[in-house]
Amino acid sequence: MLYPSRTDIPDHVPPERIADYDTFHVDAPDGDFAAAMVRLRDSGVPDLFWTQRNGGHWVATSGALVRHILEHGETFSNRAMRVPKQANPAVPIIPLMIDPPDHAHYRRLLSRAMTPAEVKKLAVVARELSIGLIEELEPKGQCEFVADFAQQMPIAVFMSMLDLPPEDRPVILAIVGRIIRPDVPEMRHKGFADLADYTMAKVRGRRAAPAGDLISQLTRAEIDGRPLRDDELQGLMSVLMLAGLDTVASMLTFITRFLALNPAHRDDLRARPAIMTEAIEEFLRRMAMVNLTRELAEDTVLGGVTLKQGDLIVAPTALCNFPNDGEGGEGGAADDWLKVNFNRPRIVHATFGAGAHYCMGSSLARAEIRIYLEEWLTRIPDFAIAEGAALEVKVGAAAMIPSLPLVWKVRG
Ligand code: HEM
Incomplete structure (x- = not known):
């Protein structure tokens, strides 16, 4: 299926609110996605504009509007999570694509996998794996960080969460790549179909031989007094x-790009381990990379503009994290928000979203970032981006640097 690359402009879109913008392409040759989003905001585009690309949709570029959208799910529905509309999966991703009130019932089913005790257990797996990987990499003096480390830890955590066999790892990687960063948008459908086949094969297996893992628990779970249907599972x-x-792989990669370029921050983290919690929060603020999408459930007026039921709107989470002068913010001038400052008096961000769909894995993600920072900086304290490496940013639901070659001096 081919999606229209450009669409007609609907009658309700005022001409002064139109800009030519492709949400899947960002001008960030230095690999700094969040800074590119700030540049877009400051480029003179309206704070809410319409683009004809990717099926035609709105884009919000002020932090206040993005937050408003995320916090008003009754108007800004999650039933579409991507542009164009046709790119959304036929079977909803749950609870992500479900609106209140049903959303809460489904969310509860997953919450038992995200308790502090569960996160602690998963952190043990993540730390063991990280130490093993880094100790293997260190004597080589180089690596391609994304494939060699960033994707490995979250996959190990996910597989442990669902008790999946290690040999499934390449299959999982391939499916995720097709869905999150397809070469052409149509490839996403193939990714969703593969994901459905994979997950349902696991469900059938656990139904036949139930155990104590999350998949088995979900096959036994009930909603409104009935077992879950296959599409819900x-x-x-x-x-x-x-x-x-x-998301985790992408965040680790953006943080590592920054640390490779900023030795003073590496030294600071090693010298002052007590600031780790604040440092993680500041990295999360500075490196936000999820552009959320919502579908208008009803006509509404936002920022003085009429939006119509069925319109799609892209809300970049990063733009909540860099208040511009008009939006105040306690941290100082707009420029200052682009700096990574572990000593900010107060760090507020929407990197994990806001409102009913706030990320359920935020504690787990923070634990994974901490483990990476602690174990990597202990074993590979000084590293740089390989000379001549060309960085690029690929944008899907989450933006990502697909390849980050690193070098360091091997310790004698
Ligand atoms: C740095 C890493 C991560 C980032 C930046 C991130 C970001 C987000 C964002 C922005 C949302 C809101 C989606 C929306 O409003 O439509 C979200 C939702 C969600 N996240 Fe995360 N996430 C991360 C890691 C994780 C991890 C490790 C897990 C657990 C496996 C996870 C599980 C979820 C779930 C289940 C939801 C859906 C919640 C709902 O719809 O109620 N996330 N995440």
């Missing part, structure tokens, strides 16, 4: 794969 398992793998 599929949606619930898909979310863990879609929401938990690429």
